[in-house]
Amino acid sequence: DIxxxxxxxxxxxxxxxPASISCKSSQSLVxxxxxxxxxxxxxxxxxxxxxxxxxxxxxxxxVPDRFSGSGAGTDFTLKISRVExxxxxxxxxxxxxxxxxxxxxxxxxxxxx
Amino acid sequence: xxxxxxxxxxxxxxxxxLRLSCAASGFTFSNYAMTWVRQAPGKGLEWVxxxxxxxxxxxxxxxxxxxxxxxxxxSNTLYLQMNSLRAEDTAIYYCARDAYGVADYWGQGTxxxxxx
Numbered sequence: 001d002i003x004x005x006x007x008x009x010x011x012x013x014x015x016x017x018p019a020s021i022s023c024k025s026s027q028s029l030v031x032x033x034x035x036x037x038x039x040x041x042x043x044x045x046x047x048x049x050x051x052x053x054x055x056x057x058x059x060x061x062x063v064p065d066r067f068s069g070s071g072a073g074t075d076f077t078l079k080i081s082r083v084e085x086x087x088x089x090x091x092x093x094x095x096x097x098x099x100x101x102x103x104x105x106x107x108x109x110x111x112x113x
Numbered sequence: 114x115x116x117x118x119x120x121x122x123x124x125x126x127x128x129x130x131l132r133l134s135c136a137a138s139g140f141t142f143s144n145y146a147m148t149w150v151r152q153a154p155g156k157g158l159e160w161v162x163x164x165x166x167x168x169x170x171x172x173x174x175x176x177x178x179x180x181x182x183x184x185x186x187x188s189n190t191l192y193l194q195m196n197s198l199r200a201e202d203t204a205i206y207y208c209a210r211d212a213y214g215v216a217d218y219w220g221q222g223t224x225x226x227x228x229x
């Protein structure tokens with residue numbers, strides 16, 4: 001199984017400041033169809049996960065443009081350009097390239113400093 | 114609007130059984146693979162099981178294989194039959210739509226507690 005490793009595991013950020021989360025996979029996430037099935041999910045406190053970014057950099061419907069994804073191969077990054085109070089929660093990277101199984105990073109907790 | 118609504122969770126003794134359901138609406142259910150993901154209390158996300166769009170192919174995480182059975186029917190419902198439950202199966206169980214390697218919609222989840 002592909003192992004997904006996120007850093008940091010906790011990220012205290014002041015309101016209006018940027019945040020960045022790294023995700024590294026143990027193998028390349030490039031699928032034989034040429035796509036890279038790396039997603040980012042947000043889980044607010046007490047809520048289910050919600051898709052933010054799919055296939056590295058595509059924002060899902062309704063996701064604010066302060067969220068952006070980048071990377072390639074085995075190294076990926078989620079950036080929040082200016083953190084707002086509603087961004088507090090845990091962020092997970094997830095790979096869907098090598099299935100089964102889907103695998104997730106450990107999660108990164110974003111909190112307001 | 115895509116909606117996924119889970120039900121069927123509850124408190125069960127070790128060795129017992131539960132059947133989870135996930136009612137889907139707002140999309141053509143038969144066009145999508147579906148997946149169950151769980152989250153133990155205070156922990157991260159763990160893939161549990163998936164089924165392809167036609168229901169002919171199923172996949173299981175190693176620790177649940179032989180105990181859990183995923184299925185779907187024409188009433189736009191996804192199921193997870195869970196037998197021989199263990200304490201370590203305690204978690205919130207989410208159903209998610211599989212849009213070709215992307216978990217694009219998630220339900221609210223249903224809590225399963227295995228305890229004597």
